[in-house]
Amino acid sequence: MKLSHNFYSKDALTLSKDLLGKVLVRKVDGQVLKGKIVETEAYIGAIDKASHAYGGRRTERIEPLYGKGGISYVYFIYGMYFCFNVIAGLKDVAEGVLIRAIEPIEGIDYMSQIRTNKKPSELTRAQLKNISNGPSKLCMAMKITKANNWEDLVESEELYIEDAPEISEDNIVESKRIGIDYAEEAKDFLWRFYIKDNPWVSKK
DNA sequence: TCACTGATACTCT
DNA sequence: GAGTATCAGTGAA
16 A cells, blocks of 8 residues: 555654655556665754755755655766655655665566666676665666656655555664765764665665 | 775756 | 765775
8 A cells, every 4th residue: 555645744763764664666667666665864954964955955956855745855966876765744844764775576577677687587696686775776776767856655656655564673773874974973873774684785 | 795996967156 | 166865896805
């Protein structure tokens, strides 16, 4: 079942944990691609130097962050890559959750084709994980681009998140976030969450 | 398996 | 013009 607006109407930290184990669904080119969310990061604009919206900054690029919960925010980074975020909270509150890694469930053949031009059976274990164990990798695997920016995950039929059994607290690991060394004290916030012992997590 | 580094283009100052 | 919420390739063990 597709998650409702209600699910997203909470703060980013809670949503980050709640999203673990849920299933990201992408329909593209007549294919159905599904992946279990295994790693997330919270970004809270008001207090977080690592957030694009820190200190109330508001530009056209980050405008989706201020939108209502449940819309997508896809941004371009390092000249080559996309990252996919889910917006949390209410309108005009800049909170979001970065999806860092997924575990492919359905459409693996197609994702493998996109990423390596080979069938999954031809890949080594390492290559198989490499399909989606990182924020930009999962975007490539699922063909998420800037065209999917500002998409409503509750209304859309091409990009949404399905409900799945909750992950127990015991299996959620909190950790420091990644790739934000410039953010001073904010880089030490334990705002990254991942599913314990899941091989698809980008970094332990 | 791990550490290091270049690629690359979009956004804000 | 500078900086960036990253990745793939390389080389050494």
